[in-house]
Amino acid sequence: MNSPVPSPAISTPLVTMRGIRKAFGPVKVLEGVDFELLPGEVHALMGENGAGKSTLMKVLTGVHKADAGEIEVDGQTVSMGSTTDAEKHGIAIIHQELNLIPHLSVTENLFLGRELNTFGLLHRRAMRQRAREWLAHVGMQSIDPDLPVARLSVGQQQMIEIAKALGQNARVLIMDEPTAALSERETDTLFALIRELRSKGTGIVYVSHRMEEIFVLCDRISVLRDGHFVGSRPIPGLSLDEVVQMMVGRSLEARFPTREVTPGEILLKVEQLGDKHVHDISFDLRAGEVLGVAGLMGAGRTELARLLFGLDKATHGRVLLDGQPIHTRTPVQAIHAGLGFVTEDRKAQGLVLDLSLRENISLPRVPSRAGIIDRATEKRQTQGLIEQLKIRTRDMELPVRALSGGNQQKVVLAKWLALKPRVLILDEPTRGVDVGGKAEIYQIINQLVKNGVAILMISSELPEVLAMSDRILVMHEGHATALLDAATATQETVMLAATGGH
Numbered sequence: 242m243n244s245p246v247p248s249p250a251i252s253t254p255l256v257t258m259r260g261i262r263k264a265f266g267p268v269k270v271l272e273g274v275d276f277e278l279l280p281g282e283v284h285a286l287m288g289e290n291g292a293g294k295s296t297l298m299k300v301l302t303g304v305h306k307a308d309a310g311e312i313e314v315d316g317q318t319v320s321m322g323s324t325t326d327a328e329k330h331g332i333a334i335i336h337q338e339l340n341l342i343p344h345l346s347v348t349e350n351l352f353l354g355r356e357l358n359t360f361g362l363l364h365r366r367a368m369r370q371r372a373r374e375w376l377a378h379v380g381m382q383s384i385d386p387d388l389p390v391a392r393l394s395v396g397q398q399q400m401i402e403i404a405k406a407l408g409q410n411a412r413v414l415i416m417d418e419p420t421a422a423l424s425e426r427e428t429d430t431l432f433a434l435i436r437e438l439r440s441k442g443t444g445i446v447y448v449s450h451r452m453e454e455i456f457v458l459c460d461r462i463s464v465l466r467d468g469h470f471v472g473s474r475p476i477p478g479l480s481l482d483e484v485v486q487m488m489v490g491r492s493l494e495a496r497f498p499t500r501e502v503t504p505g506e507i508l509l510k511v512e513q514l515g516d517k518h519v520h521d522i523s524f525d526l527r528a529g530e531v532l533g534v535a536g537l538m539g540a541g542r543t544e545l546a547r548l549l550f551g552l553d554k555a556t557h558g559r560v561l562l563d564g565q566p567i568h569t570r571t572p573v574q575a576i577h578a579g580l581g582f583v584t585e586d587r588k589a590q591g592l593v594l595d596l597s598l599r600e601n602i603s604l605p606r607v608p609s610r611a612g613i614i615d616r617a618t619e620k621r622q623t624q625g626l627i628e629q630l631k632i633r634t635r636d637m638e639l640p641v642r643a644l645s646g647g648n649q650q651k652v653v654l655a656k657w658l659a660l661k662p663r664v665l666i667l668d669e670p671t672r673g674v675d676v677g678g679k680a681e682i683y684q685i686i687n688q689l690v691k692n693g694v695a696i697l698m699i700s701s702e703l704p705e706v707l708a709m710s711d712r713i714l715v716m717h718e719g720h721a722t723a724l725l726d727a728a729t730a731t732q733e734t735v736m737l738a739a740t741g742g743h
Contacts, residue, residue: 253315253316254277254278254316255444256277256332256444257316258297258301259310259312259313260273260310261274261297262307262309263293263308271293271297271300272469273310274469277463281440281443282439282444283460283461284447284463285449285462285463286298287455287464287465287484288464288471289677291633291645291647292465295448298448300312302327302332303322303327306321306322328409331409331412332412332413332415333407333415335416340402341390346386347387348365348386351408352372375407379431379434380434381400381404384397384401399421403431403434412442413443416445417448418449418450419431424539425538432457450674450676455476456481461473462479464487466490481496488676489676489677497708500691504690504711505530507526508528509562511549511560511561514558515558516553516556521720528693528695529694530695530712532698533707534700534706534715535706536715536739540718541720543585544719545716549569549575550569551573552582576606580666581657582668583653583654583665583670584668585668585669587646587649591656592649595642597638598644601641602626602652602659603619605659606659623637626659629658630651630655631651647673650672654682658689662694663693664696664697665697666697666699669699703735704732707730707735712724713735715735716739
């Protein structure tokens with residue numbers, strides 16, 4: 242990756258936000274926040290989950306109307322009463338949660354709400370041609386513009402969202418966790434695109450929890466904490482510790498906590514497991530061990546987890562627990578065998594967003610006596626897990642959708658910890674979680690292995706895999722290409738194996 246370029250010369254800001262305040266009922270989300278974006282600047286907006294970043298950007302794009310404060314575009318005070326107002330001022334946003342309609346084609350999604358037509362007659366050929374141009378701009382020229390979006394990978398769908406925003410000729414582009422679902426190749430394409438846009442004077446607000454990206458890509462950083470503006474700093478000369486101090490109000494003793502646990506006996510043994518996506522995978526997993534699983538997108542990591550948990554059916558191979566074969570053809574069988582699975586997509590697969598914390602945590606198994614739900618035990622269990630995992634909520638009956646992303650992830654973890662699993666599969670356990678929340682999740686992982694739980698951890702963040710694993714299983718195109726000792730492995734050796742090398 243390239244080093245960041247020097248910050249752009251001082252000029253009239255594209256966007257200035259002053260004294261922005263926003264509350265939802267009694268909850269104050271933004272309290273007098275300032276923010277500034279210059280032309281040709283990549284400006285990182287950072288803060289813990291719940292700090293107010295998304296709300297501030299929704300105020301800028303007209304999704305929410307500020308209770309107080311003012312917004313200027315090109316030095317002129319403007320009113321952002323709707324998303325249409327934002328678009329008129331050249332402001333576009335790429336949301337972390339995809340806003341595509343699965344059954345519509347790529348072209349139809351790109352032009353949704355702004356179709357080319359004459360007297361209601363759609364100019365399909367012109368839209369298709371322009372869609373091809375926009376796709377080529379984001380390195381997706383191989384995608385058929387007539388293909389339904391549902392048939393694309395999550396990473397490809399993210400690039401479609403980016404192409405859609407660029408099609409608005411935006412002068413201000415807001416990117417919320419844009420690389421969370423991208424492969425390394427797609428990420429490199431995105432970074433090259435961002436640098437091209439920066440050179441043309443586009444201002445980019447970059448929201449990400451991935452520190453490496455911030456230091457590689459961005460010119461300046463602004464930090465929010467608990468709805469307040471902490472300050473802005475240029476990236477050159479700034480250290481990771483200083484960013485963490487700004488975000489959480491304290492220094493973290495270590496980004497990755499140390500763990501001194503000696504793995505015990507083999508708990509889980511996988512022999513020649515496979516289906517059409519996963520090919521003859523074998524490994525063992527010990528009590529009190531973290532086995533990291535690394536690989537590029539499409540390597541088969543999540544497919545392996547789905548096989549183990551019974552979400553997909555293996556065509557061959559076997560799984561043994563304590564030396565005895567177990568059958569996990571369904572998730573219910575996997576749960577009864579002692580397995581838990583924190584899925585990659587917490588909102589679509591890990592949570593029921595409209596249910597409360599209590600209901601979500603009890604989903605896998607509701608406490609009962611003689612077939613009657615034991616509410617008292619359920620509430621004690623929920624409260625204990627809220628305290629143990631430091632879930633920030635004012636009430637266990639609050640709908641999960643009201644929580645920040647990091648706290649939602651902790652609820653997913655709590656759901657499985659309530660079952661006291663012997664083997665826990667974690668698929669991207671810290672995706673979309675801030676640096677403080679990540680540290681707390683790492684401490685939870687360390688406590689679990691200390692208690693003898695065996696953990697299979699899938700992660701796209703190589704520093705996380707290297708720091709939190711005892712051994713690393715590397716996959717490429719459905720095959721296991723290496724099993725490495727994490728103490729001696731490097732990012733280079735992992736990436737070599739992940740690209741098919743030995």
